[in-house]
Each structure stands twice: as C-alpha cells, then as structure tokens.
Amino acid sequence: MNVRAAAPPPWLRDRLASRLDELGSYPRREDEQRAVDAVAERHGRPPDEVLLLAGAAEGFAMLPRLNPRRAAVVAPGFTEPEAVLADAGIPLEHVVLPPPFTLGDTVRVPDEADLVVVGNPTNPTGVLHTREQLLALRRPGRILVVDEAFIDAVPGEPESVASLSLPGLVVLRSLTKTWALAGLRAGYAVGDPELLRRLARGRAHWPLGTLQLEALAACNTAQAVGSAVLDAQRLVETRHRQAEGLRGLGLAVTEGVAPFLLVAVPHADLMRKHLKVKNIAVRRCDTFVGLDGDYLRVAVRPEWPELVQAMKEIL
Incomplete structure (x- = not known):
C-alpha cells in the first residue's frame, strides 16, 4: 500500500482525538462547512466547487450518476473507475499508453467519449502528465475526471x-497517502459545480463523519500543506536513490514522481513470490490494462536497500 507513513503525524492524531467525545452526536453542519472552506481556500475556489468525499474511491463510485454514453479510461491506470463504469453497464474503451506511458500527440481518445478518466500522476506508472496534455483531452460536451490522489507527492x-475552474472538469483528491488515513476514508472533489451536484444526487444524510470532516479541515490548512511539501521533497530524494539502486541490478525503472516505482522485472510473479517469503510485499501489475506479467510496483521507502539486496539475491 502506498501510504507514506505507518500512522498520522502526532498533531493530526491529537486533533482527531480531541473530537472523540463528540462521536455520540451527529456531525455538525459547521464542521462540514469548515472542511469545505478549507478545501476551497487551498485551491482558490468558491465553496460550491467543493464536494467532500469518503475517500477518492467514493468519487469513482459516483461516476455513473453523470450518465455518460461512452467512457474512455487512460491506461495503465487505477482500476476502480473501469470497474465501477463496467458494473453500471456504461460502454468503455481503454486508451492504452505504451512505454514510457506519457500522453502525447499520438494518443487518441475516441471522439464519442463523453467521459474521460485519467490519473495524474498515474497509478501504477507514477508518470506525471503536464497540465497542457490533460487540458488537451477536453472537448465541448465531454467530462474530464482527473485523479490527483498522488499529486501531493x-x-x-x-x-x-x-x-x-473549467466547464466539464472534475478533480479527485485523497488524504490517504500523505497523511496515513487509509482507515478513515477522507477525500474530496473539486470542479464544475453542476457536475458535483449530479455526483452527489441521492446521497445519504451525513455521508461523512465527524473525524473525517476534522481531518479534511486540518489537512488543507496552509501549515499542513507546507508540511506535505517538505515530505514530498524528502520523498524525491528517497525515490531517486531507490530507483538508482534498482537500476544497478540491471532493471528498467519508469521515470515517475509518485511514492512508488514501476519496475520491469523478468519473471515478475516469481520475483514477487520470493520477496513474499522474505516478508517484502510488492504489487503485481498484470492486473492493470496495458501491463503484462513483467512488471512490479514497489513502494518508495527509506528501507529500500533491503528490497534491493533481496532482489539481488533472488536474481
């Protein structure tokens, strides 16, 4: 899992703990508004362009409410959007990017696709597309959904x-990775207010709890964002050293910016099983459209020398 720490930082744990005595009551409207305002201020948007979510995954689960006629999902990419859209019976096409997995002039999204989903940076490649490349996917009558779950790395x-603030654009963000909150389920969408209203249609009352709202308010302050930037800078250094260590084994590592690396490994599944015996978990990638059985996704960790040494012994 690509959470960057084992637990939230002490200051965030303290803020969440301070609200525990209130769990006997329903979430308060003012807590929701405080979280919305924090997200809006962070991104320089009005509050009606913010939708709070129980994790970015909830945003994907809402996509069928946009009633697209045909969807296009850029691949390789996070598998949740395609699963949700397929379950809803929405015709779907994968736009597969070959190595080095970048959007470019030769990439063609079907003209009839009125919903396009793309990750930035993309999971599992870690590739960061430029803003211009993303906006080039927009068309009149088309909705563009950008998954930025890893961009604060x-x-x-x-x-x-x-x-x-552009018509037809929705961006999904997550608190899970940077703040080690996978168990809390907190995220948000920002974008076209009419699209956000359609996404939220039919939602249950109190979709987010008190602790989720507190986390959203806390993690979107200027101080928290500044702390995340420092963490991201440290991650850059660790990722570079880890990538060089893997390349030193003769392995091809995709140039990425995420808290993980995509590595081409001969007989990757066998490598994964051997690493498991050594209590090292890596992600198989043959389940991602556009990748075969010769890739693994590995988390960027300070303990990366242990991974490199284990792989060296196996190779």
Whole structure:
C-alpha cells in the first residue's frame, strides 16, 4: 500500500482525538462547512466547487450518476473507475499508453467519449502528465475526471489542475497517502459545480463523519500543506536513490514522481513470490490494462536497500 507513513503525524492524531467525545452526536453542519472552506481556500475556489468525499474511491463510485454514453479510461491506470463504469453497464474503451506511458500527440481518445478518466500522476506508472496534455483531452460536451490522489507527492504540484475552474472538469483528491488515513476514508472533489451536484444526487444524510470532516479541515490548512511539501521533497530524494539502486541490478525503472516505482522485472510473479517469503510485499501489475506479467510496483521507502539486496539475491 502506498501510504507514506505507518500512522498520522502526532498533531493530526491529537486533533482527531480531541473530537472523540463528540462521536455520540451527529456531525455538525459547521464542521462540514469548515472542511469545505478549507478545501476551497487551498485551491482558490468558491465553496460550491467543493464536494467532500469518503475517500477518492467514493468519487469513482459516483461516476455513473453523470450518465455518460461512452467512457474512455487512460491506461495503465487505477482500476476502480473501469470497474465501477463496467458494473453500471456504461460502454468503455481503454486508451492504452505504451512505454514510457506519457500522453502525447499520438494518443487518441475516441471522439464519442463523453467521459474521460485519467490519473495524474498515474497509478501504477507514477508518470506525471503536464497540465497542457490533460487540458488537451477536453472537448465541448465531454467530462474530464482527473485523479490527483498522488499529486501531493510532487513538490509544489506544478501540473495540478485542481485550481482551474473549467466547464466539464472534475478533480479527485485523497488524504490517504500523505497523511496515513487509509482507515478513515477522507477525500474530496473539486470542479464544475453542476457536475458535483449530479455526483452527489441521492446521497445519504451525513455521508461523512465527524473525524473525517476534522481531518479534511486540518489537512488543507496552509501549515499542513507546507508540511506535505517538505515530505514530498524528502520523498524525491528517497525515490531517486531507490530507483538508482534498482537500476544497478540491471532493471528498467519508469521515470515517475509518485511514492512508488514501476519496475520491469523478468519473471515478475516469481520475483514477487520470493520477496513474499522474505516478508517484502510488492504489487503485481498484470492486473492493470496495458501491463503484462513483467512488471512490479514497489513502494518508495527509506528501507529500500533491503528490497534491493533481496532482489539481488533472488536474481
């Protein structure tokens, strides 16, 4: 799992713990508004362009409410959108990017696709597309959904489109990875307010709990964002050293910016099983459209020398 720490930082744990005595009551409207305002201020948007979510995955689960006639999903990519759309019976086409997995002039999205989903940076490749490449996917009558769950791993987030108020654009963000909150389920969408209203249609009352709202308010302050930037800068250094260590084994590593690396490994599944015996978990990639059985996704960790040594012994 690509959470960057084992637990939330102490200051965040303290803020969440301070609300425990209130769990006997329903979430308060003012807590929701405080979280919305924090997200809106962070991205320079009005509050009606913010939708709070129980994790970015909830945003994907809502996509069928947009009633697309045909969807296109850029691959390799996170598998949740295609699963949700397929379950809803929505015709879907994969736009497969060959190595090095970048959007470019030769990439063609079907003209009839009125919903396009793309990750930035993409999971599992870690590739960061430029803002211009993403916006080139827009068309009149088309909805563009950009999954930015990992973009706060990029110092300064230069290619983020979360601050752009454009018709037909929706951006999904997550607190899971940076703040080690996978068990809390907190995220949000920013974008076209009419599209956000359609996504939220039919939602249950109190879709987010008190602790989720507190986390969303806390993690979108200027101080928290500044802390995340410092973490991202440290991640850059660790990722570079880990990638070089893997390349030193003769392995091809995709140039990425995420808290993980995509590595081409001969007989990858056998490598994965041997690593498991050594209590090292890596992600198989043959389940991603556009990748075969010769890839593994490995998390970027300070303990990366242990991974490199284990792989060296197996190779």
